[in-house]
Amino acid sequence: MKYLTKVFLFLLLISLFIPFTSKNVQAINQVNIYFFYDEACPHCYDEGLYLDELEITYPNIVVTRYEVASNPDNSQLFENVKAVFDTPSALTPYTVIGGVALVGYNDQISADIEKLIKRYSNNDYVDIFYKMMNDIPILNSDFDSIEIQPGDTIYIKYIGDINIDALSLFVAAIVVGIADGFNPCAMWVLIFLITMLLNQKNRKKSWILGITFLFTSALIYFLIMVAWLNIAIQVTTIVWIRIIIGLVALFFGGSHIIKFIKDSKKKDIGCEVTDQVQKKKLIDKIKKIVLEQKMFIALIGIITLAISVNLVELACSAGLPLLFTQILAYHHLSTVAYFGYILLYILFFLIDDLAIFIIAMITLKVTGISNKYSRISTIVGGIIMFVIGFLLIFFPAIIMFNF
Amino acid sequence: MQVIRFTALWCTSCLLMKSRWNTYFSSIKQAQITDIDFDDQNDICNLYKIGNILPVMIVLNEKKEEVLRIVGEKSLKELHLLLDEVLE
Numbered sequence: 001m002k003y004l005t006k007v008f009l010f011l012l013l014i015s016l017f018i019p020f021t022s023k024n025v026q027a028i029n030q031v032n033i034y035f036f037y038d039e040a041c042p043h044c045y046d047e048g049l050y051l052d053e054l055e056i057t058y059p060n061i062v063v064t065r066y067e068v069a070s071n072p073d074n075s076q077l078f079e080n081v082k083a084v085f086d087t088p089s090a091l092t093p094y095t096v097i098g099g100v101a102l103v104g105y106n107d108q109i110s111a112d113i114e115k116l117i118k119r120y121s122n123n124d125y126v127d128i129f130y131k132m133m134n135d136i137p138i139l140n141s142d143f144d145s146i147e148i149q150p151g152d153t154i155y156i157k158y159i160g161d162i163n164i165d166a167l168s169l170f171v172a173a174i175v176v177g178i179a180d181g182f183n184p185c186a187m188w189v190l191i192f193l194i195t196m197l198l199n200q201k202n203r204k205k206s207w208i209l210g211i212t213f214l215f216t217s218a219l220i221y222f223l224i225m226v227a228w229l230n231i232a233i234q235v236t237t238i239v240w241i242r243i244i245i246g247l248v249a250l251f252f253g254g255s256h257i258i259k260f261i262k263d264s265k266k267k268d269i270g271c272e273v274t275d276q277v278q279k280k281k282l283i284d285k286i287k288k289i290v291l292e293q294k295m296f297i298a299l300i301g302i303i304t305l306a307i308s309v310n311l312v313e314l315a316c317s318a319g320l321p322l323l324f325t326q327i328l329a330y331h332h333l334s335t336v337a338y339f340g341y342i343l344l345y346i347l348f349f350l351i352d353d354l355a356i357f358i359i360a361m362i363t364l365k366v367t368g369i370s371n372k373y374s375r376i377s378t379i380v381g382g383i384i385m386f387v388i389g390f391l392l393i394f395f396p397a398i399i400m401f402n403f
Numbered sequence: 404m405q406v407i408r409f410t411a412l413w414c415t416s417c418l419l420m421k422s423r424w425n426t427y428f429s430s431i432k433q434a435q436i437t438d439i440d441f442d443d444q445n446d447i448c449n450l451y452k453i454g455n456i457l458p459v460m461i462v463l464n465e466k467k468e469e470v471l472r473i474v475g476e477k478s479l480k481e482l483h484l485l486l487d488e489v490l491e
Contacts (some may be wrong), residue, residue: 270416
């Protein structure tokens with residue numbers, strides 16, 4: 001197992017040096033809008049003004065206007081379009097964008113028009129009107145709907161437009177990060193370290209050592225996640241790798257769920273005494289670091305401690321960060337966005353550790369955390385891994401486009 | 404009555420229970436309390452057959468016989484329920 005971990009870490013280290021290749025180059029499409037109107041219709045007039053404004057706001061849109069009341073050719077064209085969209089009794093104003101026909105004009109329609117412009121600006125789409133005009137067969141799959149889809153943006157008061165994918169990744173980073181943060185594997189090291197630091201008279205040294213430990217832990221986690229992301233991006237298109245990752249996630253998720261069920265049957269909740277030999281070694285190392293008089297040597301010690309703890313505990317905590325990075329890899333984001341999501345994940349991963357450390361340093365008391373929370377973390381993490389594994393195998397589209 | 408409490412510095416449940424024990428025992432003067440560190444005093448832990456869950460609290464009577472063992476996390480209410488009768 002130790003050999004496998006070393007090989008895995010070596011591969012991760014190598015992957016850090018692979019040039020980062022994010023597939024974020026995406027041109028803004030031209031969006032064609034076909035507007036059928038009647039000069040005598042007040043709603044048509046309002047929509048016409050609105051489209052004028054949109055043409056200024058979105059330089060990539062092209063609005064083609066058809067007056068249907070006075071122009072027989074346009075009127076016939078209007079009938080043909082209505083037949084294609086199966087809206088024979090619709091009146092003006094009538095707007096066709098991509099695979100959607102919008103009938104009438106009100107606030108909702110104006111919002112829908114803008115939503116479609118944003119959707120088609122960034123994603124490939126089928127222009128049904130163009131197909132009709134050029135006698136290209138129209139398929140059922142060419143029709144689109146106005147419902148919120150991956151890639152769409154929603155407007156949130158005081159915040160503005162939020163991309164649905166970005167929002168779901170944002171929420172995923174927070175939820176998975178918190179679930180991972182309550183992982184009990186490395187928590188005991190922090191608790192022991194804080195207990196030792198609190199016994200020191202030199203408060204400044206205690207703060208520096210504690211923060212260095214947490215910062216180094218975050219850095220190691222960041223490097224591991226970036227390395228994995230680098231690998232994951234290269235293999236996102238390989239189906240069997242996706243299935244293997246899904247199976248591994250199902251296995252680890254399932255084992256977490258089984259562990260939770262077994263633990264629930266135990267009547268006593270407390271700290272489990274495991275790996276005492278390894279624990280003893282780490283305890284001695286921490287004592288040595290904290291008691292070290294020379295600050296520089298203590299700092300080197302705490303950095304190596306954080307590195308070794310996080311690497312050793314990788315097997316225990318790797319599931320969630322690696323799965324989250326895998327999800328990121330399926331989204332075509334900019335390098336900055338990838339790093340941003342990973343940093344957000346790490347911030348929430350560390351939030352409980354930070355809280356424990358800061359509260360302890362201010363109150364001079366270490367706050368105990370009930371092992372109930374680590375049980376909750378086990379089941380939440382297990383369910384997340386199981387669901388992601390299931391989706392990776394059976395419904396990869398959900399992971400790839402709309403987690 | 405003698406109370407022996409087994410804890411470890413790395414154990415978060417022990418930290419939690421220490422604060423609850425302190426609250427509970429602040430009003431009970433007759434108990435003689437001894438704290439044992441799981442890592443440093445392993446021989447005593449072996450003597451009392453401490454299992455693999457911490458913290459553990461053992462109550463001994465005047466004849467040094469074990470009359471109560473509390474394992475793991477317990478609420479203050481549960482401590483009262485378990486200990487009040489024994490320590491009376």
